[in-house]
Amino acid sequence: MVEDRVTDGVRIAQLLSSELDGREDGTFARFAVVDADRDVAPTVDGALAYRVTCDGEAVAEVFVQPDRTRVELRTGLDAAVERAEALATAADGTVDLRVRPKAVEPPRVVLFVESGAAVKRAADVLVAAVEAES
Numbered sequence: 336m337v338e339d340r341v342t343d344g345v346r347i348a349q350l351l352s353s354e355l356d357g358r359e360d361g362t363f364a365r366f367a368v369v370d371a372d373r374d375v376a377p378t379v380d381g382a383l384a385y386r387v388t389c390d391g392e393a394v395a396e397v398f399v400q401p402d403r404t405r406v407e408l409r410t411g412l413d414a415a416v417e418r419a420e421a422l423a424t425a426a427d428g429t430v431d432l433r434v435r436p437k438a439v440e441p442p443r444v445v446l447f448v449e450s451g452a453a454v455k456r457a458a459d460v461l462v463a464a465v466e467a468e469s
Contacts (some may be wrong), residue, residue: 341450341451341452342402342403342449342450342451343377343401343402344377344399344400344401344402344403344404345375345376345377345384345399346451347399347403347404347448347449347450347451347453347454348375348384348385348397348399348404350451350454351397351404351406351448351454351457351458352368352371352384352385352397354454354455354458355368355387355458355461356368358458361462362389362462362465362466363458363462365389365390365465366387366388366389366461366465367387367388367389367391368385368386368387369385369386369387369388370383370385370386371384371385372384372385375399376399377399377400377401378399378400378401379400379401380400381398381399381400381405382398382399383396383397383398384397384398384399384404385397387406387461389410389465392410393409394408394409394410394411394461394464394465395407395408395409395461395464396409402449403447403448403449404447404448404457405445405446405447405448406445406446406447406448406457406460406461407437407443407444407445407446408443408444408445408446408460408461408464409441409443410464410465410467410468411463411464411465411466411467411468412436412442412443412444412464413467414463414464414466414467415434415444415446415460415461415463415464415467416434416436416444417463418459418460418463418464419432419433419434419444419446419456419457419460420434422456422459422460425450425452425453429450431448431449431450431452431453432446432447432448432449432453432456432457432460433446433447433449434446434447434460444464446460
């Protein structure tokens with residue numbers, strides 16, 4: 336059995352983009368990936384890979400770092416933190432989804448997606464954030 340763990344920031348961002356833009360059920364049908372940089376190269380500080388909109392409104396920005404993807408949420412911040420903390424631990428016991436507030440104006444929440452296995456859970460955090468604002 337192969338146990339490769341996807342920890343490349345660009346690949347994680349690609350998987351998240353596919354999850355958000357490819358699904359057409361429920362809230363996912365309202366998401367769009369926009370302003371995508373197909374040639375984005377990861378940086379330590381994070382390079383902007385794309386933005387996520389819901390019903391045409393900006394809800395998040397996705398940045399790539401060498402070993403993870405960083406999602407900065409703009410909406411439903413309390414719901415995003417609550418959902419992310421509930422989903423942080425993978426089935427194998429590893430913590431590959433981390434969340435923290437970002438002290439900027441307007442406030443944001445930063446979600447660190449540290450493996451490909453965490454992508455579906457990260458997408459669920461975005462859904463929770465958007466649904467909290469609806």
